[in-house]
Amino acid sequence: MLGSRLLLSSIALGFTSASVLPEGKPSPVQVRAAEVTGGSDCNIATNRACWRRATLAAPSGFNVDTDSEKVWPSGVDQGATTRTYSLRVSEKTMSPDGTPKLMQVVNDVYPGPVIEANWGDTVIVLVKNDLKDNGVNGITECPIEPGATRRYEWVATQHGTSWYHSHYSGQYGDGVLGPIQINGPATLDYDEDLGTMTIGDLYENNMYQTGLKAEKGGPPPAKGALINGMMKNSAGQGKYAEFAVEKGKSYRLRLINTAVDAGWKVSLDNHPFQVIAADFIPIDKFNTPWLFLGIGQRYDVVFTANQTSDRYWFRVQSPGSDCANNEMSKGDVQKIFAIFGYKDKPSTADPTSTSTAKHDQKCKEEPGMTPRLAKPLPETEFTFIDGPSDQLKVNNGQKGPEGNKINTWSINESEINVEWENPTIEYVANNTLSVLKAKTGNNIYELPQANKFYFWVIQNTGLGVPHPIHLHGHNFYILGQAENNNFVKGDTTSLNFDTPLRRDVAMLPTKGYLVIAIYTDNPGVWLMHCHIGWHVAGGLGIQFVEREPEIRSMKNNGLAKMQENCNAWDKWYNTTIFKKPDSGLRRPGSGVGK
Ligand SMILES: *[C@@H]1O[C@H](CO)[C@@H](O)[C@H](O)[C@H]1NC(C)=O
Ligand SMILES: *[C@@H]1O[C@H](CO)[C@@H](O)[C@H](O)[C@H]1NC(C)=O
Ligand SMILES: *[C@@H]1O[C@H](CO)[C@@H](O)[C@H](O)[C@H]1NC(C)=O
Numbered sequence: 001m002l003g004s005r006l007l008l009s010s011i012a013l014g015f016t017s018a019s020v021l022p023e024g025k026p027s028p029v030q031v032r033a034a035e036v037t038g039g040s041d042c043n044i045a046t047n048r049a050c051w052r053r054a055t056l057a058a059p060s061g062f063n064v065d066t067d068s069e070k071v072w073p074s075g076v077d078q079g080a081t082t083r084t085y086s087l088r089v090s091e092k093t094m095s096p097d098g099t100p101k102l103m104q105v106v107n108d109v110y111p112g113p114v115i116e117a118n119w120g121d122t123v124i125v126l127v128k129n130d131l132k133d134n135g136v137n138g139i140t141e142c143p144i145e146p147g148a149t150r151r152y153e154w155v156a157t158q159h160g161t162s163w164y165h166s167h168y169s170g171q172y173g174d175g176v177l178g179p180i181q182i183n184g185p186a187t188l189d190y191d192e193d194l195g196t197m198t199i200g201d202l203y204e205n206n207m208y209q210t211g212l213k214a215e216k217g218g219p220p221p222a223k224g225a226l227i228n229g230m231m232k233n234s235a236g237q238g239k240y241a242e243f244a245v246e247k248g249k250s251y252r253l254r255l256i257n258t259a260v261d262a263g264w265k266v267s268l269d270n271h272p273f274q275v276i277a278a279d280f281i282p283i284d285k286f287n288t289p290w291l292f293l294g295i296g297q298r299y300d301v302v303f304t305a306n307q308t309s310d311r312y313w314f315r316v317q318s319p320g321s322d323c324a325n326n327e328m329s330k331g332d333v334q335k336i337f338a339i340f341g342y343k344d345k346p347s348t349a350d351p352t353s354t355s356t357a358k359h360d361q362k363c364k365e366e367p368g369m370t371p372r373l374a375k376p377l378p379e380t381e382f383t384f385i386d387g388p389s390d391q392l393k394v395n396n397g398q399k400g401p402e403g404n405k406i407n408t409w410s411i412n413e414s415e416i417n418v419e420w421e422n423p424t425i426e427y428v429a430n431n432t433l434s435v436l437k438a439k440t441g442n443n444i445y446e447l448p449q450a451n452k453f454y455f456w457v458i459q460n461t462g463l464g465v466p467h468p469i470h471l472h473g474h475n476f477y478i479l480g481q482a483e484n485n486n487f488v489k490g491d492t493t494s495l496n497f498d499t500p501l502r503r504d505v506a507m508l509p510t511k512g513y514l515v516i517a518i519y520t521d522n523p524g525v526w527l528m529h530c531h532i533g534w535h536v537a538g539g540l541g542i543q544f545v546e547r548e549p550e551i552r553s554m555k556n557n558g559l560a561k562m563q564e565n566c567n568a569w570d571k572w573y574n575t576t577i578f579k580k581p582d583s584g585l586r587r588p589g590s591g592v593g594k
């Protein structure tokens, strides 16, 4: 929930590298100046827990035990600065797996440049839409019309790894995405930061064509995957992404699942991971040879290059057809790799390493991760035991005229349908939310009370396939998560109220449930949706309107600017033949009715 204290920060079309980064391949640069640490023995390889020693300006200092959901370095005295990045979104033919494809990319590269900042920095991102006919849509803003530039500003209140992407859902699958790296303290020491690794899926056709298929007959298989925008495909074209390590050193690696429709299990042969962060939350060291990442999830892991100097496979696999339908990862066919090579054994040959560990084939997170900073929840406030008003039922169906039916996804039997030209925040600004709430598909749930836990039981019905549920503006608390199970009213024994993991994406497992809590400390309009492109496009989303009157009275709430942007969008939209074809949170293009 990066920058969640700023109203207009949750939607991205893309962003550029700051003036400090070249407009080329993203590279893991350490932009941190030594003086930031407030002492030379802080945040060094043997003291990663420390970020900034106590000073007059920050009497408590900042470290991995600091509650980053409440406090963060602020101002130059505490080592925070402002960084500006310019991102330009345009069409470009690229060959990420050795075969050409017309993509939509940021600053002519895929993935887009890394937006890197230090904990507490203010980040300004100027996004220019250089596409001919697509915008970005929102809950909190109008889309960016072609030719226009929009300015986003947010504070990196938390540290860790994330990514920016177009919220025209499918559009990020065509390339409009890039990593975000916020340097900060860590729960485990390591020598070097290897930076980010994006793991996405690759489709034969563009997202518009693929989305059409998903809507009519169900999603087609992806033809492959890309690791940091690269892959050797089944025909031997293209190249594997490579990472070089030095024997004896330990490394931090920032994993990001940027897929449209794939959950992954990942592993590095002979080098088990020590997981140190889940999304933006530091976690107690968690050891595992295989790690599951749902779409949108991030994990920071540490591993030590302490094996025989050689080259090792980094493996990415689909743990079952419900989790990813991918031509390069199916049963015995497993071809999605990157390479980690020891520097003292330079070679260009493919590794010969084998994997000794097996994974559990489950499309859900490894159990047992706990946050470094435990935040217990008041069990007595869990109201589900009294009534079902906090139940959210995820279902699927079909709608439309006979012979032309399309697949839909709903929450409590309602598919979300947003208005591009009138984002929810505009109704909030006008104090006319009730008008929007009377409309079909608004899917608004109000969270009126401040600093209170709201609990939700999300039950997976219908097809019951697993869904990565993502919330903007908050880390939710995960109280319970089960496969093939209905949550039983009154049964709180299976829930964790003492040390729940907090993060911003969690799996709603196959035919099971996910129980979450949201703490209302961030007024705004926040979308919660399935991160599978086809599902959010088909309606699988709701929006929380949190502490509505306060949004209007917040200083610098950006509402006037939003109205100005919307007027510009309205003017352009009136002139184009491309009209909104669906939930509005989906693929660009035209021609498909509801
Ligand atoms: C290599 O490092 C890991 C920790 O990352 C440790 O668990 C393992 O025992 C080490 N192996 C050797 C051979 O030193
Ligand atoms: C969702 O639907 C269930 C049953 O269909 C109902 O009991 C519940 O109150 C609804 N949830 C909300 C938040 O309206
Ligand atoms: C909000 O008010 C402005 C100014 O009166 C108006 O132009 C706009 O259409 C209103 N928006 C909505 C969503 O009603």
Ligand SMILES: *[C@@H]1O[C@H](CO)[C@@H](O)[C@H](O)[C@H]1NC(C)=O
Pocket (backbone or CB within 6 Å): 570, 571, 574
């Ligand atoms: C949209 O275009 C129509 C006709 O071309 C015009 O009458 C209308 O005023 C325009 N609306 C806006 C908001 O520009």
Ligand SMILES: [Cu+2]
Pocket (backbone or CB within 6 Å): 466, 467, 468, 530, 531, 532, 535, 536, 540
């Ligand atoms: Cu889904």
